Amino acid sequence: MQSLKERIQQEGQNLGGGILKVDGFVNHQVDAVLMDQAGAEFAKRFADVNASRILTAEISGIAPAVFTGMHMNLPVVYARKHKPITMPDQVFLTLAPSHTKGRTVELIVSPEYLAHGEKVLIIDDFLASGNTIIGLVRLAQTAGAQVVGIGALIEKTFEGGREKLASLDIPIHALVSIDHMDQDEGGDIRFAD
């Protein structure tokens, strides 16, 4: 997606150690018009997977996921990292290591909103090591649902997430792919396309 790529070129910052700062338009501050375009693009790319529900993880997956849900007219479920008091006692819970947080986070979904036989489209902001998305896949499978597609705004192809997801044999789309980032702060960011 050219508009997203240009935005990363203009404003994205390489903080070193593989960390890409995009919090001026993806997380913390959201460019809602850009996210709406991304949602429309995901809807086009996943038009044929027959998804019945979109699944993402709080917090930064929410914006791209809800615009995709709007364009596909599908409900969007975001896995919580802390169980709120409104959730029943029996939940689906999995653990996912978080690279940027330096610790393991919980991903929790209520069985009310993820049911046996559903066809789940996973949308997130990043596909990097794939840990969060693999956690979401595991949650969906535990619920007896089938994952039919995976979409990410930005893929860091050099972190190997796509390879870990290959065995699912489903469409995986990233709107922008980055295949190299210098390890040093302020270093080069190289796009795959």
Add this chain to the structure above:
Amino acid sequence: MQSLKERIQQEGQNLGGGILKVDGFVNHQVDAVLMDQAGAEFAKRFADVNASRILTAEISGIAPAVFTGMHMNLPVVYARKHKPITMPDQVFLTLAPSHTKGRTVELIVSPEYLAHGEKVLIIDDFLASGNTIIGLVRLAQTAGAQVVGIGALIEKTFEGGREKLASLDIPIHALVSIDHMDQDEGGDIRFAD
């Protein structure tokens, strides 16, 4: 907003103690089409306040805020509850007591995205005790910004938030107002309008 009111009537659950469960369409699971309608409605009601930025709090404020941002063509900033590694060391931080969490939460905004002289429209899912929104007002004021409007999907008028915000003398709009909830689980939910 009639469609939101009807959805609460159909699916909202009184969990007792003033807690309204709407996690099938507002938080946890999001009805993106309904949130888009809510965003359009906020855009209409706040068309004349000349906002330059929308401010909300993670997590459940994000969906209504990003659709409002899309309809108003404004950037959306969500205050973080934990400082991510992509944020600079110097931040705006305030504390807000959370009724549903039973503890105080931090609200953190980077000075990169909240500047002196901005006109801020605050959008959140609930206006209840007003604590979160007052925290957001304080953040904006600390940054030297001016709050020009406050919008919430659902107001619980019996928790007094609107009175606490009255001294700001700005437009406050809730899309649905609830003026009474029985203290017992499963009890009556009464709408003001």
